[in-house]
Amino acid sequence: MKINLANIKKAQKLLNKRECIAIPTETVYGLAGNAYSDIACKKIFKIKKRPKNNPLIIHYYNQKNLLKDCNLNDNFMKLYKNLCPGPITFILDLKKRSKISRIATNKKKTLAVRFPKHPVTRQLLKRLNFPLAAPSANPSSRISAVCSTDIIDDFGKKIKFILEGGKSKIGVESTIIDVREKPKILRLGGLEISKIEKILKKKIIISNNPSKISAPGQLRVHYSPGLPIRLNVRNSKNDEAYLLIKKRKKNKSNFYFLSKKGDLVEAAKNLYSVLREIRKSKYKSIAVEQIPNKGLGKTINDRLIRASKF
Numbered sequence: 001m002k003i004n005l006a007n008i009k010k011a012q013k014l015l016n017k018r019e020c021i022a023i024p025t026e027t028v029y030g031l032a033g034n035a036y037s038d039i040a041c042k043k044i045f046k047i048k049k050r051p052k053n054n055p056l057i058i059h060y061y062n063q064k065n066l067l068k069d070c071n072l073n074d075n076f077m078k079l080y081k082n083l084c085p086g087p088i089t090f091i092l093d094l095k096k097r098s099k100i101s102r103i104a105t106n107k108k109k110t111l112a113v114r115f116p117k118h119p120v121t122r123q124l125l126k127r128l129n130f131p132l133a134a135p136s137a138n139p140s141s142r143i144s145a146v147c148s149t150d151i152i153d154d155f156g157k158k159i160k161f162i163l164e165g166g167k168s169k170i171g172v173e174s175t176i177i178d179v180r181e182k183p184k185i186l187r188l189g190g191l192e193i194s195k196i197e198k199i200l201k202k203k204i205i206i207s208n209n210p211s212k213i214s215a216p217g218q219l220r221v222h223y224s225p226g227l228p229i230r231l232n233v234r235n236s237k238n239d240e241a242y243l244l245i246k247k248r249k250k251n252k253s254n255f256y257f258l259s260k261k262g263d264l265v266e267a268a269k270n271l272y273s274v275l276r277e278i279r280k281s282k283y284k285s286i287a288v289e290q291i292p293n294k295g296l297g298k299t300i301n302d303r304l305i306r307a308s309k310f
């Protein structure tokens with residue numbers, strides 16, 4: 001995609017004035033503000049109606065900029081070298097002298113950090129002299145936005161500026177890994193765990209069980225399209241939307257498929273936009289066929305299970 005420098009400069013100007021704007025990332029769009037500013041971070045929580053105890057992910061241009069704020073370690077360095085920029089968020093120990101807003105962290109002593117890959121947002125981060133706090137650009141507990149029209153649908157004019165970046169390539173949020181001690185996945189996401197295991201040369205624990213999770217955002221009902229969802233359904237009723245992993249030979253008008261051929265990467269990319277399409281349709285409920293629980297299928301199932309708690 002062609003990069004529009006005037007837009008990036010406009011974004012920079014607003015962020016310098018402690019405003020919040022929407023930014024594209026390769027996972028989902030973010031609602032971004034200066035991570036060193038309490039005022040900017042408060043605005044993010046207010047616009048999203050986000051509970052104060054749910055800390056924000058901080059976005060950096062590179063590891064050099066992160067040194068001021070966090071203590072780094074071997075596991076981080078290995079993953080950073082191989083996977084960043086990319087769809088992975090690290091939990092690290094915050095340095096005592098860090099200037100990160102205590103509104104953004106909810107006074108936690110750890111920080112969630114990530115290096116987004118989207119070229120537009122990378123250019124923006126390179127120009128700023130602060131990192132960006134950015135949760136996903138959706139009202140709290142709803143599904144994330146993967147293009148600018150999703151954000152307009154959800155927020156109207158409440159967000160001052162959307163930095164255009166086209167449709168997000170990955171389509172689901174980053175994978176969160178706590179790398180402080182024994183590495184542990186806190187949120188399944190757009191990066192397959194097998195890639196992390198290959199680099200660290202060991203099996204990684206997944207600890208995203210909602211009852212004992214340490215990422216507070218994972219506790220509540222999340223990723224809801226606002227309609228009831230039934231999972232693992234073999235035969236849908238005619239009056240509900242039927243979400244399929246792949247196109248069938250004979251399709252009915254209530255069938256929505258995530259991928260033509262059942263490719264799980266493509267399915268993850270389409271998950272939120274198809275759910276949004278269903279929300280705009282006449283159907284008042286969603287049935288989902290069984291999705292293979294491997295690779296990004298695990299992330300899709302995680303989101304659908306949380307969405308079904310609506």
Ligand code: TXA
Nearest residue numbers: 027029030055110111112135136173174215216217218
């Ligand atoms: O792909 C993504 O990660 C997107 C894009 C915009 O970067 N961002 C995103 O942010 O999904 P958000 O706010 O929707 O999800 C952040 C998650 C929440 O579940 C939050 O609880 C967790 O990160 N989190 C933030 N700080 C944490 C910390 N110090 N320890 C554990 N979990 C943390």
Ligand code: MG
Nearest residue numbers: 135136144173
């Ligand atoms: Mg979110």
